[in-house]
Amino acid sequence: MNTERTRFYRDKVNGKFMGVCAGIADYTGVDVLWVRLAAVILTLSTGFGFPLYILVGLLAPKKPGHLYGNREEQKFWQGVRQSPGRTAREVRAKFRDIDRRLADVESFYVSNNPRLSAEIERLR
Structure with a gap:
């Protein structure tokens, strides 16, 4: 299996702050709006959301620009991961x-x- 396309990356290009929510959305295929909403709810309800976000933002590698050739290829690799x-x-x-x-x-x-x-x- 192509490990470069099946691992988690933070997506700085489509992200707002560190690209963690956009990376989770890219990895899972879920719309980024729902991932951001879940992150806000996690932060407000438990208080662990923001520290966890920062930790993942510091540890996760940045998504390479050459990862997908087109949208169809991106959908295929999301299916492989799921x-x-x-x-x-x-x-x-x-x-x-x-x-x-x-x-x-x-x-x-x-x-x-x-x-x-x-x-x-x-x-x-």
Whole structure:
């Protein structure tokens, strides 16, 4: 597994203060508004929220700029972090679909082209 894309980073680019809430949102795929709201509620109810935020902000590495190529890649890696098994099943299903579609294309061209059909059978 690509550990660079599956670990936690603080996101200074999308963050307000130290980027901890934006990093949690990026890591989990939850909207950053809900993460910030949870941090405020944790701080107001227990008092541990702000010291914990500062501690994570000091210890967590900053998110590299080259981490994701596009939004689709970001969503894929969030899915990997949330449920690696489910993501592997989805990838296998996509490959099975591609294989099925290629088999359909092959059978279409082979059935309409006897010379190509003979060539494929000779290669087997």
